Amino acid sequence: MSLPELPPSFYWTEASCGLVLRCRPLDAVAPHVFTTRRLALASDAAWRRVGEAVGSAHVATLTQAHGGRVVILRRGLPMAASRPEADVLVSNNPEVAVAVRAADCLPLLLGDARTGTVAAAHAGWRGTAAGAARAAVEAMMSEFGVAPGHLVAAIGPGIRPCCYEVGRELPDAFAAAGHARHLIDRWFPSRESSLRLDLQQANRHQLTAAGVPDAQIHDCGLCTAMHLDVLTSYRAEREGAGRIAGVIRSAGGSVRPPGPSPR
Numbered sequence: 001m002s003l004p005e006l007p008p009s010f011y012w013t014e015a016s017c018g019l020v021l022r023c024r025p026l027d028a029v030a031p032h033v034f035t036t037r038r039l040a041l042a043s044d045a046a047w048r049r050v051g052e053a054v055g056s057a058h059v060a061t062l063t064q065a066h067g068g069r070v071v072i073l074r075r076g077l078p079m080a081a082s083r084p085e086a087d088v089l090v091s092n093n094p095e096v097a098v099a100v101r102a103a104d105c106l107p108l109l110l111g112d113a114r115t116g117t118v119a120a121a122h123a124g125w126r127g128t129a130a131g132a133a134r135a136a137v138e139a140m141m142s143e144f145g146v147a148p149g150h151l152v153a154a155i156g157p158g159i160r161p162c163c164y165e166v167g168r169e170l171p172d173a174f175a176a177a178g179h180a181r182h183l184i185d186r187w188f189p190s191r192e193s194s195l196r197l198d199l200q201q202a203n204r205h206q207l208t209a210a211g212v213p214d215a216q217i218h219d220c221g222l223c224t225a226m227h228l229d230v231l232t233s234y235r236a237e238r239e240g241a242g243r244i245a246g247v248i249r250s251a252g253g254s255v256r257p258p259g260p261s262p263r
């Protein structure tokens with residue numbers, strides 16, 4: 001079978017956890033994958049295979065809450081809780097990969113080669129309204145001294161405006177969360193007389209507002225609801241939907257980060 005077409009910045013490949021998607025510019029920064037529906041994320045064994053794909057025996061995950069809370073993982077220190085409630089994981093620990101799960105929500109991966117800081121963020125409409133992408137960048141800056149101009153970001157598969165019709169109340173929820181109306185108007189295009197949400201555009205704007213150069217933000221362009229052969233969609237499959245994961249591991253970095261450094 002033929003796989004969905006990708007922009008030149010992304011490619012399909014086989015890894016220990018089956019078919020995965022990788023982002024070429026992010027390859028140069030940190031090992032990472034977006035998994036596909038070929039891997040059911042339902043067992044410890046499956047997560048071990050995900051870890052192997054990025055060179056790690058451990059994968060830290062979250063109890064995702066559709067918000068903007070960030071959890072920090074530091075080199076040489078264990079995570080405070082096993083699956084803390086949050087939607088962003090930021091790490092400079094090369095021994096533990098960080099992952100988010102999604103089915104339509106966007107998995108976002110970020111990396112900075114200089115400090116070896118990485119982040120995985122889960123951003124559906126609530127997380128996007130809560131500013132999860134921006135919170136990820138700000139935590140990378142404040143906790144690990146990342147310069148946002150050095151960040152490389154990969155936007156994984158998620159539901160796109162072609163398939164994401166939303167209620168008229170959603171733009172107001174974004175306004176109530178503090179987003180500017182002129183941006184909200186661009187994030188909620190109208191098509192065929194219905195309102196759509198463009199999660200990719202909204203998250204791209206949040207990343208650029210936080211200082212990430214637009215040219216360093218790479219979008220795989222895949223709509224989950226239109227590629228059920230390789231992806232999985234809650235809108236299309238409801239309770240039967242599986243999850244894909246966005247996973248990234250620090251490559252170590254070339255400079256020592258500020259702050260606590262136990263080894």
Ligand SMILES: [Zn+2]
Binds near residue numbers: 161224
């Ligand atoms: Zn679509």
